[in-house]
Amino acid sequence: MSETGQYDVVIVGAGVAGALIAKRLTGAGLKVLVLEAGPGTTRSAADYKNHLETYYAASAKGTESPWPAATAAPQPDGGDLFKDKSLPATSGYFVQKGPHLYGSTYTRTLGGSTLHWLGVSLRMLPEDFEMSSCFGLARDWPIRYETLSPYYDQAEYEMGVSADVADQRYLGLSFSGGYDYPMQRVPLSYSDRVLGAAVNGMPVNMGEESVSVQIRSYPAARNSIPRSGYQPVGALDVNAGGVPRRTYLGERCEGNTACIPICPVQARYNANKSLAQADRHHLTLKTQAVASEILVDNISQAVTAIRYKRYDDPNSTQHSEEIASGRIYILAAHAVENARLMLASGLQSQSKRVGCGLMDHPALYAWGLAPFNVGSFRGPQSTSGIEDFRAGRFRCGHAAFRFDIGNDGWHATTGAPDTTVNDAVLQQKLFGRQLRSHLNDQLSRQVRFSLAVEQLPNLKNRVTVDPSYRDKMGNPRPVIEYEIDDYTFKGMIAARNVAREVFHQAGITDCSRNSEALPFPTAEYEGEKFYYHGMGHFAGTHAMGDKAENSVVDDYQCSWEHPNLYLVGSGSFTTMGTSNPTLTLAALALRTADYIIARMAKGD
Amino acid sequence: MSIQNSRRNAFVALSAVLTGVQKVQLFGTGQTDAYLATLERILPADLLDELLGRFEALAGNDGIEAAVEPQILADTRLGALAQNIILMWYRGVWRRLPDDWRANFGSFPEDENHLISAAAYQAGLQWEIAGAHPIGARHQGYAAWCLVPERPTRRENA
Numbered sequence: 001m002s003e004t005g006q007y008d009v010v011i012v013g014a015g016v017a018g019a020l021i022a023k024r025l026t027g028a029g030l031k032v033l034v035l036e037a038g039p040g041t042t043r044s045a046a047d048y049k050n051h052l053e054t055y056y057a058a059s060a061k062g063t064e065s066p067w068p069a070a071t072a073a074p075q076p077d078g079g080d081l082f083k084d085k086s087l088p089a090t091s092g093y094f095v096q097k098g099p100h101l102y103g104s105t106y107t108r109t110l111g112g113s114t115l116h117w118l119g120v121s122l123r124m125l126p127e128d129f130e131m132s133s134c135f136g137l138a139r140d141w142p143i144r145y146e147t148l149s150p151y152y153d154q155a156e157y158e159m160g161v162s163a164d165v166a167d168q169r170y171l172g173l174s175f176s177g178g179y180d181y182p183m184q185r186v187p188l189s190y191s192d193r194v195l196g197a198a199v200n201g202m203p204v205n206m207g208e209e210s211v212s213v214q215i216r217s218y219p220a221a222r223n224s225i226p227r228s229g230y231q232p233v234g235a236l237d238v239n240a241g242g243v244p245r246r247t248y249l250g251e252r253c254e255g256n257t258a259c260i261p262i263c264p265v266q267a268r269y270n271a272n273k274s275l276a277q278a279d280r281h282h283l284t285l286k287t288q289a290v291a292s293e294i295l296v297d298n299i300s301q302a303v304t305a306i307r308y309k310r311y312d313d314p315n316s317t318q319h320s321e322e323i324a325s326g327r328i329y330i331l332a333a334h335a336v337e338n339a340r341l342m343l344a345s346g347l348q349s350q351s352k353r354v355g356c357g358l359m360d361h362p363a364l365y366a367w368g369l370a371p372f373n374v375g376s377f378r379g380p381q382s383t384s385g386i387e388d389f390r391a392g393r394f395r396c397g398h399a400a401f402r403f404d405i406g407n408d409g410w411h412a413t414t415g416a417p418d419t420t421v422n423d424a425v426l427q428q429k430l431f432g433r434q435l436r437s438h439l440n441d442q443l444s445r446q447v448r449f450s451l452a453v454e455q456l457p458n459l460k461n462r463v464t465v466d467p468s469y470r471d472k473m474g475n476p477r478p479v480i481e482y483e484i485d486d487y488t489f490k491g492m493i494a495a496r497n498v499a500r501e502v503f504h505q506a507g508i509t510d511c512s513r514n515s516e517a518l519p520f521p522t523a524e525y526e527g528e529k530f531y532y533h534g535m536g537h538f539a540g541t542h543a544m545g546d547k548a549e550n551s552v553v554d555d556y557q558c559s560w561e562h563p564n565l566y567l568v569g570s571g572s573f574t575t576m577g578t579s580n581p582t583l584t585l586a587a588l589a590l591r592t593a594d595y596i597i598a599r600m601a602k603g604d
Numbered sequence: 605m606s607i608q609n610s611r612r613n614a615f616v617a618l619s620a621v622l623t624g625v626q627k628v629q630l631f632g633t634g635q636t637d638a639y640l641a642t643l644e645r646i647l648p649a650d651l652l653d654e655l656l657g658r659f660e661a662l663a664g665n666d667g668i669e670a671a672v673e674p675q676i677l678a679d680t681r682l683g684a685l686a687q688n689i690i691l692m693w694y695r696g697v698w699r700r701l702p703d704d705w706r707a708n709f710g711s712f713p714e715d716e717n718h719l720i721s722a723a724a725y726q727a728g729l730q731w732e733i734a735g736a737h738p739i740g741a742r743h744q745g746y747a748a749w750c751l752v753p754e755r756p757t758r759r760e761n762a
């Protein structure tokens with residue numbers, strides 16, 4: 001076993017949280033080591049292109065298809081969900097005990113899941129931080145929107161978010177005077193504008209309230225037109241062979257309709273863009289280094305080192321054991337991986353809540369045919385949403401929700417256009433000019449909504465480890481228990497009903513017919529079967545709170561028990577509201593970085 | 605004309621009728637040889653020649669489309685092959701022949717579902733017919749998604 005040199009800070013995980021913190025800490029002159037479990041094949045153009053070719057050549061173009069896992073650092077995959085006929089499902093990386101399947105995945109490659117995210121960068125609403133005070137549910141966060149607001153500003157600049165602030169002042173969201181996003185909003189698609197013309201302002205009853213529907217541009221971490229003075233940030237920073245080069249800025253969004261799973265032109269932010277800006281003189285990056293144990297001093301409870309397994313061949317489990325030590329340790333490995341590493345190290349926290357309170361945004365699809373050609377399958381995967389059901393008194397009774405409005409036809413739901421072609425050729429027996437005409441008509445009218453529904457923290461939904469389930473390196477695999485509760489089911493019903501009303505108003509023929517043929521987990525509520533999918537929004541596994549008894553970290557994401565240990569990421573979320581978690585976890589990470597810099601400056 | 609050239613010409617002529625897309629556009633995908641090679645790799649030569657021969661016997665008729673339906677697509681043996689040719693051009697994939705077809709007419713070791721190649725994925729006619737581009741490739745450019753979709757010409761959709 002060999003020991004690496006002494007660092008000021010050791011960070012586990014080079015996803016968005018780890019990258020942003022590494023950039024800020026090295027910028028302050030701190031000596032930082034970043035350990036990344038996966039391969040570092042995202043820093044040169046040649047390597048990135050290989051991932052793109054892997055995607056093109058894949059028969060099944062799922063979320064992880066461009067990002068195959070290393071043998072030593074396995075990851076969940078959408079295809080895992082249907083390998084087992086009964087619970088526990090053990091064929092994939094996760095051991096799923098149910099009763100419902102957790103439908104989301106993540107990537108263990110340099111850059112993490114930002115390699116395949118959509119880029120939606122919504123702020124959480126002020127009331128999302130106060131679910132107990134406002135609705136008598138769950139717990140309040142130990143911080144308020146106002147605390148995080150300046151860090152939201154910073155995160156939007158760090159990640160390069162495109163939006164017009166004038167569009168984003170709704171449901172209590174406020175911005176500091178004179179603030180605007182670093183880049184102009186990504187233009188709405190033609191189908192967004194057609195839909196907006198048909199439904200904007202339509203009233204929908206939600207409990208005792210009447211809600212006015214609006215098709216709205218959402219903030220997206222995709223390059224558009226920079227506002228004056230803003231320079232987009234780049235990702236590719238080495239040539240083949242690893243020699244540093246001037247970073248490539250990525251292109252403006254070119255409408256590849258492939259934010260998920262890979263942006264071919266690097267217009268959509270990924271964490272390598274931040275990592276590329278870290279001060280190289282102060283940063284040591286070790287890829288293919290799987291953290292396996294956190295070592296703690298028995299008396300002080302301070303972390304003394306991180307043990308990790310370093311491998312050379314991504315297709316082999318052959319490795320050497322090494323030790324990394326520093327003054328401060330930051331787990332930025334992912335909501336599931338942070339909890340897994342803590343539990344694998346025997347660190348449960350005083351509250352016994354490490355791993356507990358796992359959330360997602362279980363989501364339904366609604367899909368239909370517009371009355372005329374709306375130009376489907378063009379543009380970023382989506383450019384707009386319906387945000388009006390994210391807030392309201394109705395949250396006392398059921399979950400809030402938001403709609404993502406697709407530009408990608410029925411690709412995400414039925415697997416169109418392939419399935420549309422199959423149906424026309426094999427079922428309808430069409431061929432020739434009639435086939436061509438039919439497909440032109442059908443494909444160009446396809447409309448899709450994703451209805452992402454809020455989920456509250458439930459301590460029984462959790463990540464644990466079990467020595468009988470290990471990966472090929474011998475590291476314990478995440479064991480997941482997950483159940484969707486009535487609050488979320490009622491929200492799903494409300495969301496589905498709103499989708500139907502919007503379709504009706506817009507003259508869209510509702511084609512949302514689920515069947516076992518579609519690759520979605522199911523759950524039953526009041527005799528009805530719901531086909532849901534994960535949004536990749538893992539959260540709550542090391543939730544923050546105002547005291548050690550009911551949480552794992554404080555509001556700076558510092559462990560209550562281990563004074564030099566931070567657990568960062570969406571695992572720290574107390575509740576998650578309806579916004580996609582990346583921007584909020586980025587803002588929290590920047591706040592933590594500032595806190596650590598201040599703490600170390602004081603010699604603490 | 606060599607056997608290979610005549611087979612290629614027959615294949616493209618048949619493909620144009622089956623897909624409703626002109627021969628010159630099919631050639632423009634750059635996939636003609638790859639798709640013919642796929643057929644040759646998976647199917648016995650006599651079966652492929654029978655399909656192409658059946659088509660050539662119909663060629664020259666003004667109502668070729670009307671003739672292809674009963675003579676080829678409705679044929680219990682040749683119909684599935686013709687459908688697979690359509691799927692190749694539209695999607696870039698080979699579809700495993702149906703189980704009852706395999707039971708009646710033979711099973712071939714390479715007759716399995718697969719994407720023919722990364723290039724075939726991008727060349728699938730389905731994208732252009734939709735007025736779109738293959739997901740993840742051949743992007744249309746910044747803000748092109750705002751443009752009003754163009755209606756297909758009457759000739760194309762006749």
